Amino acid sequence: MPGLMSNLDLMKEADAFPYEDSEPEAYKALSDTLYTLIWKGGHPLGYMLDSVLKTLLDTPEEIRGPVIVDEAKRTVRAFELPTEAERTARVAGLMKYWRENKTFDILRGWRNELWPIYGKDDEVIYSAERSGTGLLGIMRYGVHMTGYVKDETASYGMKILVAQRAANKSTYPGMLDNSVAGGLMTGEDPFECIIREADEEANLPEELMRERAKFTGMVTYIYITDERAGGEAGQIYPETQWVYDIELPTDFVPTPNDGEVANFYLWTVEEVQQKLAEGRFKPNCALILADFFIRHKIMTPENESNYDEIVRRLHRKLPFPGPHQIAPSTASV
Template identity: 80%
Template sequence: MPGLMSNLDIMKEADAFPYEDTEPEASKTLNKTLYTLVWKDGQPLGFMLDTVLKELLATPEKVRGPVLVDEAKRTVRAFELPTAEERTKLVAGLMAYWREHGTFDILRGWRDELWPVFGSDDEVLYSVERSGTGLLGLMRYGVHMTAYVKDPTASYGMKILVAQRAANKSTYPNMLDNSVAGGLMTGEDPFECIIREADEEANIPEELMRERAKFKGMVRYIYITDERAGGEAGQIYPEMQWVYDIEIPTDFTATPKDGEVAGFWLWTVDEVREKLAQGRFKPNCALILVDFFIRHNIITPENEPDYDQIVRRLHRRLPFPGPHQVGVPTT
């Protein structure tokens, strides 16, 4: 059937930032539109579009603070106040100003959630309103969990819990997700975050989560937004996700709780793969499911000719500091 996505197509949609060694022309073209947001010592923090830099420079300096642009290196230095609290306040004022003036559509999805910006692997330089992180091209951190039940009558002996996003969500409405996911706020522990999200989205009890949810590693990729993300297309989203699995009891039924999920289904692996091929899943949720299938020996080097490329895109090397450079969490 024409138009179906391969596993590699699925990965390329989620990990869309071109690789310099294998996609040199696309990489060169994109980099002409980008500036690197750096810290004082030159440490990269994010990839900022030239259109965003233009608006940053057009914003009164009393709002955005001093900004230093090196056109030769295509770097930007900003928000370099003495303390994390002062930097966070400055960035918050900038985002509020842009929101008030309707500068960027993405800020209409304001979340009142602060996400961390790391200057080293464990130091938070400042925090940024969640909906504005993409404008600065900053690292984004989250948690994803795939729930499944054992079923010897189903293909591969399991069924997977799939969520459908609510029709009124500002991002990717009506698309499919893996079971539970959410963003990591400043200072939040990943495991505590997935417990919170499991309760809020699927009504999974904390006791069940602590007993059965298992950390399975990290994935790293760079997404480039389209209109489904609820704002300006083309924003750069470097992301790292802590990944969890949970085997849920056969008599447990997930139920929507906070309004972000329209409903849940238990689908066979073949049903999930069909929907993946049709492009029905939110791109990074599709990536999480490909990772799940690799870890459960459903996708293997023997049955997937693009296996090595897929694995590379699941664990992309990123130039930005943060916990993704350290290793796995202790929880």
């Protein structure tokens, strides 16, 4: 059927940043439009667009603080104050200024949530407003969970719980989503975060989560936003997701609590695969489902010719410091 997306197409949409070894021309073309935000020791924190750097430099210095740009190396240093609290306050003041001056559309989706930026040794060097992280191109962290029920009448012996995002959400309205997902705030434990999100989004009891939810590893990728993300397209989102599975009781009925989910569906693997192929899922949720299919032997080297590249894109090597550098098998939750 024409127009359907392959599994690899879905991975390339979610992990959209070109690979230097296999896509050198595309990699160079994009890199030439970016500056690397670095920390004092020289290690990278994120990829900042030319346009954002220009806006940063045009912002009054009493708001942004000193900014050091190396044109030759295409690096930028900023927010280098003595303490984490001072640095966080500086970034908050910048984001507030941009928001009040309507500088970037993306800040209309202000969340009032602080997300961490890590230095070496997993030290949080400062935090930034969630909606503004893409402007700095810094690492973003979240949690995603796939819920399923055993059903011997269905293929693979299961049906998968799929959420549909509310039509009024500022990002990816109306698209299909994983059973439960959310962003990880500064200082928040990933497992406690998925428990909170499960309650808010699906009314999943805490005791059921603690008993049945299982951490399965991390996925890492670099997404590039389009208009569905809200605000300016082309922002660079290096992301890490802590991934969980939960086998749900057959009589469990999810109910949205926070207005972010419009509906839940319990679909067979084939129904989920069809919706994936139609491009109905939020891009990174398609990536999480691919990880689920691999772990549950639904996607295998025998039935997927691009298996190795899909696995590579699920676990992209990222240059930025942070907890994602811990091997998935030993990651702490």
